[in-house]
Amino acid sequence: MGNEHYFDWVYAITRRIPPGRVTTYGAIADSLALGSARMVGWALNKCAPFDDIPAHRVINRKGELSGRHHFAPPTRMQELLEQEGVKVVDNRVVDFDRLFWHPAEHLEDL
DNA sequence: TGTTTGACCACGG
């Protein structure tokens, strides 16, 4: 994968998130030590058409599914997570702290 | 070319 685009790094990390785990926009931005959380969200928005990127595993720091409106239908994000065993109540991931996946610890795998 | 706007976050009051 060409590293010309910042987006590619975001996609690469996002694809590494194991099923049943979640991470945040800010964590990805920090692990890349480049760009910002806003850009990560924006990059994922651009990747929406590519279904090989598990964007539903990326949520905001409060554990909320802030990006659900960019899925079709908006309930799709929650459905995908629950399919993987992640409980979602009121648009928020249950046990978010426990399910949190640290991108920085897996950068070497890229 | 300047302004506004994001699937955000840390910080200060």
Next chain:
DNA sequence: GCCGTGGCCAAAC
């Protein structure tokens, strides 16, 4: 613990 604010940087207009 809830606001406002500033920073981040690329796109759209």
